[in-house]
Amino acid sequence: MDAGNAQHIHGHQHQMQEHVMLSNHSMQDQGQQEESSEEREYRSLMKKWWRAAIVSVPVILVSYPNLFGLGNLFPMGSGQLWWARLIMGLLALYVVIRSGGQFFVGTWEGLKQRSANMNTLIATGVSAAWLYSLVALFWPQIFPRPEMADVYYDVTTVVTALVVLGSALEVKARGRSSEAINKLVALQPQTANVVRDGKEVRVPLEEIKIGDHIVVRPGEKVAIDGTVVSGSSAVDESMLTGESIPVEKNENDEVFGGTLNKTGSFTFKVTKDQKDSALANIVEMVKQAQGSRIPVQKVVDQVSSFFTPGVIIAAILGYIVWYDFGPQPGWVYALIVAVTTLIIACPCALGMATPMSLTTGIGKGAENGILIRSGEALQIAQKLKTIVMDKTGTITEGKPSLTDIVPLGKFTEEELLLISASIEQGSEHPLASAIVEKAKEKGSRPVKSEGFNAIPGHGVEGTIDGKKIYFGNLKLMKEKGIPLDGFNRYDASMADQGKTPMFLAINGEAGGIVAVADTVKKDSLSVIHELKSMGLEVVMITGDNERTARAIAKQVGIDRVLAEVLPQHKAENVRKLQEEGKKVAMVGDGINDAPALTQADVGIAIGTGTDVAIEASDITLISGSLKGVVSAIKVSRATMKNIYEGLFGAFIYNAIGIPIALGVLYPFTGILLSPLVAAAAMAFSSLTVVLNANRLKRLKLKFN
Amino acid sequence: MNWIVTIGGLLLIGVIAWYFWGPKKGGSLVETNASGYQEAKILVKNGYNPSRIVVQSGKPVRFEFTRVETGACDGMVIFPDFEKSATLPAGEKVIVDLPPMKTGSYDFTCQMGMFRGKIIVKN
Numbered sequence: 001m002d003a004g005n006a007q008h009i010h011g012h013q014h015q016m017q018e019h020v021m022l023s024n025h026s027m028q029d030q031g032q033q034e035e036s037s038e039e040r041e042y043r044s045l046m047k048k049w050w051r052a053a054i055v056s057v058p059v060i061l062v063s064y065p066n067l068f069g070l071g072n073l074f075p076m077g078s079g080q081l082w083w084a085r086l087i088m089g090l091l092a093l094y095v096v097i098r099s100g101g102q103f104f105v106g107t108w109e110g111l112k113q114r115s116a117n118m119n120t121l122i123a124t125g126v127s128a129a130w131l132y133s134l135v136a137l138f139w140p141q142i143f144p145r146p147e148m149a150d151v152y153y154d155v156t157t158v159v160t161a162l163v164v165l166g167s168a169l170e171v172k173a174r175g176r177s178s179e180a181i182n183k184l185v186a187l188q189p190q191t192a193n194v195v196r197d198g199k200e201v202r203v204p205l206e207e208i209k210i211g212d213h214i215v216v217r218p219g220e221k222v223a224i225d226g227t228v229v230s231g232s233s234a235v236d237e238s239m240l241t242g243e244s245i246p247v248e249k250n251e252n253d254e255v256f257g258g259t260l261n262k263t264g265s266f267t268f269k270v271t272k273d274q275k276d277s278a279l280a281n282i283v284e285m286v287k288q289a290q291g292s293r294i295p296v297q298k299v300v301d302q303v304s305s306f307f308t309p310g311v312i313i314a315a316i317l318g319y320i321v322w323y324d325f326g327p328q329p330g331w332v333y334a335l336i337v338a339v340t341t342l343i344i345a346c347p348c349a350l351g352m353a354t355p356m357s358l359t360t361g362i363g364k365g366a367e368n369g370i371l372i373r374s375g376e377a378l379q380i381a382q383k384l385k386t387i388v389m390d391k392t393g394t395i396t397e398g399k400p401s402l403t404d405i406v407p408l409g410k411f412t413e414e415e416l417l418l419i420s421a422s423i424e425q426g427s428e429h430p431l432a433s434a435i436v437e438k439a440k441e442k443g444s445r446p447v448k449s450e451g452f453n454a455i456p457g458h459g460v461e462g463t464i465d466g467k468k469i470y471f472g473n474l475k476l477m478k479e480k481g482i483p484l485d486g487f488n489r490y491d492a493s494m495a496d497q498g499k500t501p502m503f504l505a506i507n508g509e510a511g512g513i514v515a516v517a518d519t520v521k522k523d524s525l526s527v528i529h530e531l532k533s534m535g536l537e538v539v540m541i542t543g544d545n546e547r548t549a550r551a552i553a554k555q556v557g558i559d560r561v562l563a564e565v566l567p568q569h570k571a572e573n574v575r576k577l578q579e580e581g582k583k584v585a586m587v588g589d590g591i592n593d594a595p596a597l598t599q600a601d602v603g604i605a606i607g608t609g610t611d612v613a614i615e616a617s618d619i620t621l622i623s624g625s626l627k628g629v630v631s632a633i634k635v636s637r638a639t640m641k642n643i644y645e646g647l648f649g650a651f652i653y654n655a656i657g658i659p660i661a662l663g664v665l666y667p668f669t670g671i672l673l674s675p676l677v678a679a680a681a682m683a684f685s686s687l688t689v690v691l692n693a694n695r696l697k698r699l700k701l702k703f704n
Numbered sequence: 705m706n707w708i709v710t711i712g713g714l715l716l717i718g719v720i721a722w723y724f725w726g727p728k729k730g731g732s733l734v735e736t737n738a739s740g741y742q743e744a745k746i747l748v749k750n751g752y753n754p755s756r757i758v759v760q761s762g763k764p765v766r767f768e769f770t771r772v773e774t775g776a777c778d779g780m781v782i783f784p785d786f787e788k789s790a791t792l793p794a795g796e797k798v799i800v801d802l803p804p805m806k807t808g809s810y811d812f813t814c815q816m817g818m819f820r821g822k823i824i825v826k827n
Contacts, residue, residue, distance in 0.1 A: 301811075
């Protein structure tokens with residue numbers, strides 16, 4: 001290595017380090033910004049919790065002096081106890097205002113609009129306990145019996161403390177469930193090396209314009225979407241596609257903002273605004289989907305709009321019944337029952353179950369390169385029975401590649417490849433490019449041919465090294481009078497394997513066969529196997545002839561084939577499958593698949609395809625791999641299961657908690673909940689829903 | 705004493721039921737701007753202010769939300785009938801456009817349905 005080179009490389013390393021530092025720095029900045037609003041809320045709630053918790057200690061001590069051995073200090077009915085209780089009342093008021101103020105503000109704002117929410121229940125319960133205690137302290141004579149003139153300042157402070165703690169933990173966990181988006185957003189570097197007047201300048205992202213040339217070195221991130229103009233490299237696109245194998249990038253290939261350059265350096269031209277970039281689109285789509293509603297939520301919406309006023313009414317009814325029919329002192333039992341009922345009811349758990357799981361599930365999909373566009377698609381995807389797959393470009397690579405070379409004369413495989421590549425290099429035909437590509441791959445250099453001529457519908461002819469060459473189908477060979485010995489028996493068997501054989505005649509003799517086929521994607525077999533084992537029927541649909549279609553279907557283990565279907569009839573065929581009473585998904589990539597994607601109950605687009613197909617789809621697989629179909633169905637099944645668990649938990653909690661709080665168990669068991677237990681249960685219930693949703697993040701999507 | 709509590713309680717229940725579930729009137733009538741949109745400005749603070757929006761049928765509606773608090777609960781607004789949603793970062797103006805609607809009423813809520821608003825569409 002000479003000194004100049006060493007200098008050059010050293011320079012690169014320096015720049016790289018600087019870049020890494022810069023991008024880390026900017027990512028942190030962004031991360032902090034994303035985090036700050038939730039972090040700030042969490043910290044403020046924790047501060048409120050500590051304040052309430054600390055004040056609760058003396059309040060509890062004074063509420064139960066005998067229990068803590070303070071009976072001598074504050075004897076029952078004494079002046080000391082009265083004063084101590086008054087001070088506790090003021091401390092409790094302080095806690096209610098400083099730690100629980102938002103419940104009251106929220107209640108007031110709601111009342112102005114004639115609506116009630118969780119705040120209403122907590123505020124009503126807490127203030128009922130405090131006001132009762134105030135009356136008991138100052139006007140004990142209005143109570144029929146002296147022991148009823150008890151104070152409940154402990155209820156006031158402890159309930160406030162527990163509910164605030166519950167919300168703090170909820171905020172924390174909720175932040176984690178929308179992590180997926182924050183992670184995606186944080187992926188984009190904030191600066192890039194732009195070439196301006198022939199020099200590289202580091203420019204902030206906002207100043208980059210369409211048409212700018214940006215240089216990317218190994219280890220750097222691509223700042224924004226564009227097209228490679230020079231250089232080549234392998235780029236890790238896993239943040240977009242979930243696919244961990246780096247993708248080769250050469251001239252004219254597209255690169256995407258946020259992806260990581262691994263091996264080489266290249267320059268690309270910016271083709272999109274930041275807001276139109278793939279990453280921005282994905283973030284936008286995921287946000288939209290996370291906010292969308294799923295059909296099951298309609299029931300929950302109905303319930304929650306009646307829930308809070310319903311609970312208040314139940315609490316009043318409970319009060320009346322206990323006052324009229326309960327044991328003495330009626331006031332006290334009635335109050336405890338009413339306050340406990342208000343506090344144990346948790347509309348929050350009910351309201352949170354679906355959105356929490358939806359956010360987490362859709363986020364989980366996005367991390368793995370699966371964009372689920374709506375909650376509805378997610379709900380239907382778990383009920384799928386049939387998966388219709390387009391053949392070309394979905395099950396297969398979508399472009400032909402060379403599969404066999406069969407020598408029939410005196411030439412070797414290498415010579416046959418060289419000759420066929422040489423004769424085909426001038427041709428525009430897609431089959432020709434498959435041969436030329438293979439030759440380049442094998443390191444053979446095609447030579448110049450003379451007298452090249454394409455014979456439409458037949459093949460090509462030309463002269464190489466003075467030898468007359470014909471290359472084409474069997475018809476061409478027959479017309480040119482080439483002896484067909486050997487050719488014939490290969491023709492049928494290759495077609496049965498889904499291959500297109502091309503025959504090579506050299507100086508009037510059979511030279512050999514070169515076969516080309518659209519090869520099956522390497523994941524197709526395992527994906528289809530997996531789908532079948534998940535209880536789904538897989539159907540292949542294609543415009544190709546029956547023979548080729550059957551051949552491919554056999555390779556990947558598909559039993560049901562719809563062949564020779566014209567593009568305009570694909571949707572019709574999907575509809576027929578639906579008429580069998582099944583939920584049908586269509587997987588496709590081409591523009592011609594769009595109507596079928598729309599017709600299907602769930603349209604799944606392979607993202608490497610066209611924008612039209614993506615627009616028409618409910619689920620988009622950003623990586624070209626079919627593995628996404630399995631993952632999408634797994635995400636959908638797991639998310640819906642999680643949603644039902646969350647909803648079930650929330651319904652059951654309220655369905656059991658509220659009657660117990662009302663005292664239905666009392667006549668049989670003598671059990672009556674204390675408001676303190678109710679507050680703990682309430683805080684715990686919303687937390688359970690959040691934690692349940694977070695379990696989705698551990699969902700395993702990989703398979704072999 | 706018992707009958708006072710009983711009757712008082714039942715009356716209170718009646719008032720609560722009427723107040724929260726009874727027919728609601730009023731709402732802010734929205735004006736149409738130069739570009740043909742009916743433009744409703746909504747302040748998001750412990751709910752939507754105003755929360756009842758009266759619009760005319762057949763004309764598109766543009767909402768401008770401004771959220772002035774950091775509480776996480778109303779960080780997102782959802783229009784379930786239109787499959788539309790938007791995140792509302794604190795302190796930022798967020799525009800949500802809705803297509804012309806038929807007469808009737810349509811809800812919008814926060815992500816968990818705790819805060820609710822209504823669009824009332826009249827002829």
